[in-house]
Amino acid sequence: MNDEDIAKLASRLSKSLVTKKDLKGLATKQDLKGLESRLDSRIDEVDSRIDEVDSRIDEVDSRLGRKIADLGINLGRKIDELNTKVDTIMEFASEVDKTTTDHEKRFKRIEAVPIIAHQIKN
Numbered sequence: 001m002n003d004e005d006i007a008k009l010a011s012r013l014s015k016s017l018v019t020k021k022d023l024k025g026l027a028t029k030q031d032l033k034g035l036e037s038r039l040d041s042r043i044d045e046v047d048s049r050i051d052e053v054d055s056r057i058d059e060v061d062s063r064l065g066r067k068i069a070d071l072g073i074n075l076g077r078k079i080d081e082l083n084t085k086v087d088t089i090m091e092f093a094s095e096v097d098k099t100t101t102d103h104e105k106r107f108k109r110i111e112a113v114p115i116i117a118h119q120i121k122n
Contacts, residue, residue, distance in 0.1 A: 027035075
């Protein structure tokens with residue numbers, strides 16, 4: 001190595017070294033520990049709020065589940081009531097059909113009486 005090479009190397013080395021002035025604006029280990037502590041506290045607050053929201057969601061979910069179950073039970077009862085009414089109406093309609101058929105048969109026999117009476121006279 002010659003003198004010129006040594007001068008270049010010394011110049012590059014001095015440019016790559018950091019001075020106290022360069023480090024003045026950087027955070028210290030103590031600064032970073034304080035920041036970490038504040039972040040941990042903030043994260044704990046957020047976690048606590050998330051747990052509270054989860055608890056409230058679970059409560060609403062539980063109440064909603066009970067309401068849906070109650071609605072299902074009430075709906076089932078109403079359907080049973082309607083089915084009973086439909087069965088009663090269908091039975092009544094069947095009886096009306098039977099009665100109508102009986103009346104039609106009787107009416108045909110009554111209509112036939114004058115014809116039979118006329119045939120007997122002759």
